[in-house]
Amino acid sequence: GQNIDQPTEMTATEGAIVQINCTYQTSGFNGLFWYQQHAGEAPTFLSYNVLDGLEEKGRFSSFLSRSKGYSYLLLKELQMKDSASYLCAVRRGAGSYQLTFGKGTKLSVIP
């Protein structure tokens, strides 16, 4: 089976940096995804990691350590519009495109 853990809620200040952690235990692994979801809206794709290390994309970066079953999403220069839920999702072994999502971390950005 698969188990994905993320903090339920986080609060950070506008302009600051925040790190959202995700730990996972899976029977197979073929990539980890981060999605952003504003309340009542569709999840939107942020990043994908399949190899260990850091992937940077503008203000957002994502890190993966496969041996530790650990990933984080780093958001820099926080803006009010970054207030949303951030979903960590794991894809199982080769040939399977099914994603298993964590319950998400609700981030509140305050002035």
Add this chain to the structure above:
Amino acid sequence: DSGVTQTPKHLITATGQRVTLRCSPRSGDLSVYWYQQSLDQGLQFLIQYYNGEERAKGNILERFSAQQFPDLHSELNLSSLELGDSALYFCASSVAGQFTDTQYFGPGTRLTVL
């Protein structure tokens, strides 16, 4: 806009009824995925279709069924509805078959069962 469309946007119905949700994938995407999102459960994978055939099944109830048509649009049928079926239902699509395959989500259908 992800390019994935879903109809209807909202659906209100009564217990015991049957509804059909529709999804059109992004142009070129062969695979369609259905997810259910309720407040306490997060996004739960229901079922995947690839080029008209069922590819993977998740936590889909027997009262629910889906299909993907030759034009690649998909429908999710929910029957004998219960109060607990009230949720957001998302469809996602992907090319599938690529190593970096990414799922893109439609705007969702909000189902309310009264």
